Amino acid sequence: MSIDNVALFDMDGTLCDYDGQILKDLERLRGDEEPHFVGPIRKGPDHIKARVDAITATSEWWKNLPKLELGWEILKIAQEQGYRIMILSQAPIDNPEAWSGKIKWLQKHLPDVDMTLTRDKGLVYGKLLVDDYPEYILRWLTWRRNGLVIMPSNDSNSGFEHKQVIRYDGSNIEEIKQAMTRLKEASGLEQMARDMPKSAKRVFNR
Numbered sequence: 001m002s003i004d005n006v007a008l009f010d011m012d013g014t015l016c017d018y019d020g021q022i023l024k025d026l027e028r029l030r031g032d033e034e035p036h037f038v039g040p041i042r043k044g045p046d047h048i049k050a051r052v053d054a055i056t057a058t059s060e061w062w063k064n065l066p067k068l069e070l071g072w073e074i075l076k077i078a079q080e081q082g083y084r085i086m087i088l089s090q091a092p093i094d095n096p097e098a099w100s101g102k103i104k105w106l107q108k109h110l111p112d113v114d115m116t117l118t119r120d121k122g123l124v125y126g127k128l129l130v131d132d133y134p135e136y137i138l139r140w141l142t143w144r145r146n147g148l149v150i151m152p153s154n155d156s157n158s159g160f161e162h163k164q165v166i167r168y169d170g171s172n173i174e175e176i177k178q179a180m181t182r183l184k185e186a187s188g189l190e191q192m193a194r195d196m197p198k199s200a201k202r203v204f205n206r
């Protein structure tokens with residue numbers, strides 16, 4: 001199978017509505033006197049983090065995460081344009097239930113799609129990355145100076161901008177389609193040559 005047109009898709013915050021489900025479950029656990037917690041979840045106080053750990057402790061929770069519409073709209077375009085779809089996801093190293101649940105989610109929704117679960121997304125090849133988290137996006141772009149990232153918009157990434165990143169907020173689907181078409185038409189070898197650092201190019205061209 002061709003590795004030329006690989007589109008990598010993140011799960012939480014891209015294809016899965018992790019934040020939405022967590023906030024719903026936290027609300028269920030909120031005492032009458034407690035204030036509403038609205039996020040961001042990563043920056044929550046310790047008692048909220050402890051509740052998040054309890055909520056996410058079973059693989060069933062991960063398996064049953066609802067779909068996030070923004071990510072699925074991009075996935076549909078990638079499928080229509082003939083990209084090879086791969087999942088590129090991170091999971092908490094101290095929670096094997098999350099790893100297992102993510103595989104179950106994939107079997108349920110995209111059974112023919114391969115998955116890479118890693119602690120370092122920068123190591124994985126793709127022509128396109130669809131991811132909502134700036135830190136992982138920047139890591140992946142370190143090795144792909146001409147790679148393209150589509151970032152589903154959310155409150156946490158609202159201030160993030162980068163010349164290789166297109167934000168998708170549901171209103172610019174045509175822009176996304178056109179960028180993906182252009183990217184697919186560029187040859188993988190040409191792109192690889194452009195991505196190569198200057199020092200490597202000197203060795204390559206010798």
Ligand SMILES: [Mg+2]
Pocket residue numbers: 010011012013014131132133
């Ligand atoms: Mg994410």
